[in-house]
Amino acid sequence: MADHTLDAKGLNCPLPILKARKALKEVPADGILEILATDPGSVADFEAFCRQTGNELIEHSVDDDVYRFLIKHTGS
Amino acid sequence: MSEEKSMSIIVTKGSLDWAYPPFILATTAAAMGLPVTMFFTFYGLPLLFKKLDLQVTAAGNPAMKMPMMGGHMGLPNLVTAIPGVDAACSVMMKNLIKKKGVASIDDLREAAVDMEVRMIGCQMTMDLFEYGKEDMIDGIEIGGAATYIECATQADINLFI
Numbered sequence: 001m002a003d004h005t006l007d008a009k010g011l012n013c014p015l016p017i018l019k020a021r022k023a024l025k026e027v028p029a030d031g032i033l034e035i036l037a038t039d040p041g042s043v044a045d046f047e048a049f050c051r052q053t054g055n056e057l058i059e060h061s062v063d064d065d066v067y068r069f070l071i072k073h074t075g076s
Numbered sequence: 077m078s079e080e081k082s083m084s085i086i087v088t089k090g091s092l093d094w095a096y097p098p099f100i101l102a103t104t105a106a107a108m109g110l111p112v113t114m115f116f117t118f119y120g121l122p123l124l125f126k127k128l129d130l131q132v133t134a135a136g137n138p139a140m141k142m143p144m145m146g147g148h149m150g151l152p153n154l155v156t157a158i159p160g161v162d163a164a165c166s167v168m169m170k171n172l173i174k175k176k177g178v179a180s181i182d183d184l185r186e187a188a189v190d191m192e193v194r195m196i197g198c199q200m201t202m203d204l205f206e207y208g209k210e211d212m213i214d215g216i217e218i219g220g221a222a223t224y225i226e227c228a229t230q231a232d233i234n235l236f237i
Contacts, residue, residue: 010177011177011179012176012177012178012179013100013178014100014103014104014107014179015177015178015179017104017107017108018103018104018107018179018187020107021107021108021191039177048108049107049108052108052109053108053109076109
C-alpha cells in the first residue's frame with residue numbers, strides 16, 4: 001500500500017514532477033508514493049526523475065487515460 | 077545519485093511565452109536535486125518584479141498559431157499592429173494555459189523560490205532601465221557579468237534563453 005497518494009490529474013509539465021518532489025518529503029525512507037496523472041509526458045519524465053534522484057520507480061500503469069506511478073523513496 | 081550536477085540559466089526575455097522555458101527548466105532541475113542559478117538580464121529582468129504583467133505578441137512570430145474552431149490560426153504582422161490585438165492574444169493564451177493545466181509563471185516562480193533557486197538580477201540592466209531593488213521580489217541578489225561567470229564555471233549545464 002502507498003504511504004502517500006498525489007493526485008496530479010489534469011496538471012501539465014512540469015507540475016506533476018514539482019508536486020512529486022514536495023510529496024516525497026512526506027514519505028518516510030523506503031516508503032511508497034503513489035502518483036496519479038493524466039499528462040502522457042509524465043511517463044518518460046518520472047522515469048528520468050527517478051534515475052536522477054535515486055528513487056525507485058517500482059511500477060507504472062495506465063488505466064482509462066490515468067497514469068499511475070509507484071515510487072519507492074530510496075533516494076533524495 | 078552519483079555526483080551533484082548543477083545548472084545556470086541566463087534569462088533574457090520577458091514575454092509570457094518566453095518566460096516559460098527558464099522557469100520550467102529551473103524548477104524541474106531543482107526538483108531533481110540540482111542547485112540552480114538564474115541570471116536575469118535585459119528583458120528578462122522584469123520577471124523578477126513583484127507584480128508580473130506578462131504579455132505575448134504575435135508580431136514577427138509566424139510560428140505562433142492558436143488552436144481555434146478545430147484548426148490553428150496565426151495573425152499577419154499587419155494585424156498584430158492594431159491596438160488591442162496583443163492584449164487579446166495574451167488573454168487567449170492565459171485562458172489556454174489555465175484550461176490545459178499549465179502552471180502560471182507566478183506559480184513557477186514561487187516554486188523556484190521555495191526550492192531555493194538562486195536568482196540574480198543584473199545591476200547594469202537595472203541602471204539602464206531605471207529599476208530599483210524595491211521593484212523586485214524578496215530574496216534575490218543583484219550582480220553583474222562576473223557574478224554570473226563565476227557561477228557558470230562551476231555549473232555542468234549553462235543555458236542562455
